[in-house]
Amino acid sequence: MPNPNVVVVIEDDVDIRSLLTAILEPAGFVVHTAVDGSSGVDTVRRTDPAVTTLDVSMPGLDGFETARRIRQFSDTRILMVSARVDATEERLAREAGADDYLTKPFAFAEFSARIRALVRRDSAGAKSTLRIGGIVLDAASVRATANGTTLPLSSKEFALLWTLGARAGEPLSRTEILQEVWGTSQFIDPQVVDQYVSYLRRKLEPLDTGVSIVTVRGVGYRIEVAP
Amino acid sequence: MSFGRLSIRARITLGSIAVAALLLLVALIVVRAQVATILSAADATLAQSDLASFEQDITANPDEPVDDPGTGVLVYVKSPGGAVEVNTLPHDIIDVVGDRPATDEQFAFTDDEGRTFLIVGRSLDTTAGTWALWSARSTSSSELALRGLDGVLVVGGIALLVGFAVASWLLATAALRPVTAMRKQAEQLEPDDQLPVPPTRDELADLATTLNRFLGQVQAASVREKQMVSDAAHELRTPLAALKTQLELAHRDEGDAAALARQLRSAEASVERLASLASNLLELSRLESHESSAVSGAAALIDEFTGSVDRARTLAIGRTVAVDFDVRVDDEGARYRIDSQAFGRLTDNLFSNALNALPPGGAISAALSQEGGALVLTVADDGPGMPDDFLAVAFERFTRPDASRTTSTGGSGLGLALVDALAREAGGTAALENTRPGLRVTVTLPKM
Numbered sequence: 078m079p080n081p082n083v084v085v086v087i088e089d090d091v092d093i094r095s096l097l098t099a100i101l102e103p104a105g106f107v108v109h110t111a112v113d114g115s116s117g118v119d120t121v122r123r124t125d126p127a128v129t130t131l132d133v134s135m136p137g138l139d140g141f142e143t144a145r146r147i148r149q150f151s152d153t154r155i156l157m158v159s160a161r162v163d164a165t166e167e168r169l170a171r172e173a174g175a176d177d178y179l180t181k182p183f184a185f186a187e188f189s190a191r192i193r194a195l196v197r198r199d200s201a202g203a204k205s206t207l208r209i210g211g212i213v214l215d216a217a218s219v220r221a222t223a224n225g226t227t228l229p230l231s232s233k234e235f236a237l238l239w240t241l242g243a244r245a246g247e248p249l250s251r252t253e254i255l256q257e258v259w260g261t262s263q264f265i266d267p268q269v270v271d272q273y274v275s276y277l278r279r280k281l282e283p284l285d286t287g288v289s290i291v292t293v294r295g296v297g298y299r300i301e302v303a304p
Numbered sequence: 305m306s307f308g309r310l311s312i313r314a315r316i317t318l319g320s321i322a323v324a325a326l327l328l329l330v331a332l333i334v335v336r337a338q339v340a341t342i343l344s345a346a347d348a349t350l351a352q353s354d355l356a357s358f359e360q361d362i363t364a365n366p367d368e369p370v371d372d373p374g375t376g377v378l379v380y381v382k383s384p385g386g387a388v389e390v391n392t393l394p395h396d397i398i399d400v401v402g403d404r405p406a407t408d409e410q411f412a413f414t415d416d417e418g419r420t421f422l423i424v425g426r427s428l429d430t431t432a433g434t435w436a437l438w439s440a441r442s443t444s445s446s447e448l449a450l451r452g453l454d455g456v457l458v459v460g461g462i463a464l465l466v467g468f469a470v471a472s473w474l475l476a477t478a479a480l481r482p483v484t485a486m487r488k489q490a491e492q493l494e495p496d497d498q499l500p501v502p503p504t505r506d507e508l509a510d511l512a513t514t515l516n517r518f519l520g521q522v523q524a525a526s527v528r529e530k531q532m533v534s535d536a537a538h539e540l541r542t543p544l545a546a547l548k549t550q551l552e553l554a555h556r557d558e559g560d561a562a563a564l565a566r567q568l569r570s571a572e573a574s575v576e577r578l579a580s581l582a583s584n585l586l587e588l589s590r591l592e593s594h595e596s597s598a599v600s601g602a603a604a605l606i607d608e609f610t611g612s613v614d615r616a617r618t619l620a621i622g623r624t625v626a627v628d629f630d631v632r633v634d635d636e637g638a639r640y641r642i643d644s645q646a647f648g649r650l651t652d653n654l655f656s657n658a659l660n661a662l663p664p665g666g667a668i669s670a671a672l673s674q675e676g677g678a679l680v681l682t683v684a685d686d687g688p689g690m691p692d693d694f695l696a697v698a699f700e701r702f703t704r705p706d707a708s709r710t711t712s713t714g715g716s717g718l719g720l721a722l723v724d725a726l727a728r729e730a731g732g733t734a735a736l737e738n739t740r741p742g743l744r745v746t747v748t749l750p751k752m
Contacts, residue, residue, distance in 0.1 A: 161586075186618075218603070231610035231614045231629070232610055232611060233617075234610075269617070269618065279628075
């Protein structure tokens, strides 16, 4: 079992390396960095991280080859980071063993959310569907149905509904929601939670699913499922 | 050095010489054979005529002795009784014909000294019995004549071949001169020039026309590229200048937390524009090189679409703009000729345009649906719409509704160009429509 709080950052650019560390450390991760592929492989072997972020284009071993070598001994979740927007490269990255692929430039929040999603995937693992009243959420396809018909949700709406629904009846603070859904509460306007709750409410109101999102004054939100 | 590595001129000349030599050889052999036949026939006729006078004499005056032959005439006449009446033949020949029975025949004979004779025989029947007559003619004069002819033919043939070689060299040179001239012109071409097309209507004119068409394409591509780079550089300068100023202001406001935060937010917006511009440029250049042959399923495009909605909502937080969406896709397995990330850029651009056009309190509603298998994306806003005369050129690169207000809307003028180019690449269409109020963009991608 890898160390759930450890992240290895393999990145040759010093600015990006210190930025990623600056995002990850306040979020509670222990960050180890490596400046190239081969020392990165050693670092992963030494620290057994939950997640490894890997730059695609590095001198010496490139990201693909590094990913292949890491895959030979480790189940660490690999997030490949590339400056190129390229479907072929993403396919190659996944073939080399990457679990996710992110293109530069990216927002802190986006990066942080991807890391959290990878850590979560590692720990939650088995649970792939969630039933809340008449709503069924399928984590694998990120698709929802309400009373058997398709309920179109964006991935953030889906994650918000999942987060609230997994602890139905329990109030969640905006900060908790931000951490879970957006990956960080640092670089993002908390209003976004209220905004998404209102989007979700508008979608759920016309449907007879028995699910409603209740505002808990001074705290945040909770889901209520009608009996 | 192989034949194929010689110059065209040398190859034409060598080829012509080979063909001419072959033809000449055949002609010489035929001529020589004909002359030899004629000469041999002439020798035979002469030998026969030598005998003819004796035949007449014997037939007309059977009781008189046979006449003497003229000088130089080689004759042998034997009476039916076996007496040799006339004999001027050399010994070698007498050895051959002396005891030979009388027949009508002719054959060649070479003596010990190497001289060749043509020997003609006659049998002549008279009342007294059968006479045997033989005459011989030396063929040395015919052989001399043939040898003389051989000499003439060989010398003449070689002279003809040399003449032919020179002529074909000159002809090939003349024929290839326009090619050489064209090559020299091509060497001196300026980047924007075209090759002069010769007034003749031959292969060379066709070649020049074809090359010019190719040059034209290359030049047009190069002009487009230059324009693109210069436009792009120009576009990058604006947000960069803004960013520079915002950061300078941020320094000035270091003591004022609220002002500093404001400057940083503006700086973030500038960076956002730069990032979007870079992405659009990359996507456009990739479309330009036609290297994308990506195919995406409807499911992946739905994910990109809703991902784009999330991004648009994040951008819209501070502006109180609502972004609603709907997805009505029954066949998630349908395939479309577009890269899923490119589709994400397409929707990002449409949302970004709508957000830029909207005042606070505005609303965007987007929908992704299937109509007869085709994927239809609509992004509608309730903003001011576009000037009608701009709708026609809105999909062109680096165009904006009002050229003087380049920074007020924040657009780079590339977004819609990319939307249109991506839709076309996927075999589909993009359309703009003023809905008064607002603008609706519809992108239709046909199912594969």
